[in-house]
Amino acid sequence: MPELPEVETVARRIEKDVVGKTIVSADVRWARTLATPSVKKFKEQIKGQKIKAVSRRAKYIHILLENYNLLIHLRMSGDLLLRTGKIKPEKHDRLILDLKMPNSGISQLAFNDTRKFGKVWLTNQPEKFLGKLGPEPLEKDFTPQWLYENLRKRKRQIKPLLLDQTFLAGVGNIYADESLHIAKIHPQALSNVVTLKQAEALHEAIVSVLKEGIRRNGASIDWVYRGGEYQNYFRVYDREDEACMVCGTKIKKIIVGQRGTHFCPKCQKVERK
DNA sequence: CTGGCTCCCTGAATGC
């Protein structure tokens, strides 16, 4: 499921091929994919807009246009696909943008999303939707000290807190489980009793796991999101009853904050202080 | 402030 590394991979993949092109028309194939504005306004506003840049913020893909910002959230099963020429839509295409260069033919940017959880925003106030997000884990302002202080400020189970996008941006279920295992912290440990040493270990684990995910083009789970390799390197995620790579104990799966959670009961003990 | 629950969806897995 697209988390920071998968979204980064998708953004980098399309960037070269769309920057500089002009959106000549939009085919909205599933109206509820548009968070804002209405289908009618979306089509009017996006028509003729030139694509200036593609970047990522948290799990959003940010496509900068001349007068607007196109924000795309892939949620569970979304993907962006680039096609050359006039090709008929594929199953699960929810939005198709026809792109054109001055001296070349049509190409298409398709938002394909099996489960229809994904959302697209067209806005001139991107900060309205991105402003409440926490820091980027791969940027300079995410430091061990910041993590320590902010974990201590809250009193929550640590895993749901890592998944909270207003706390830290971009971490999802897979990378949270992987990070906590590397840092040897129980997913239900309370954030306010984490030690500086643990926070430092967690910081390093989050950064390394996200970088490794990006290096392997993300993780492909089941039939959702294709092309990544990171699923071959999972330590705990999707490894229930398999041996922990550190101590050999069977990995356990429990529900934490309504999310499937994988951890090693020996390496990741609950802290009681 | 926190946590729990529901909703949005489809396709794979499971049940009979």
Next chain:
DNA sequence: TGCATTCAGGGAGCCA
């Protein structure tokens, strides 16, 4: 074999 049911999962919204 085939039909019906169950379930995962990111994030918003609601409630306690």
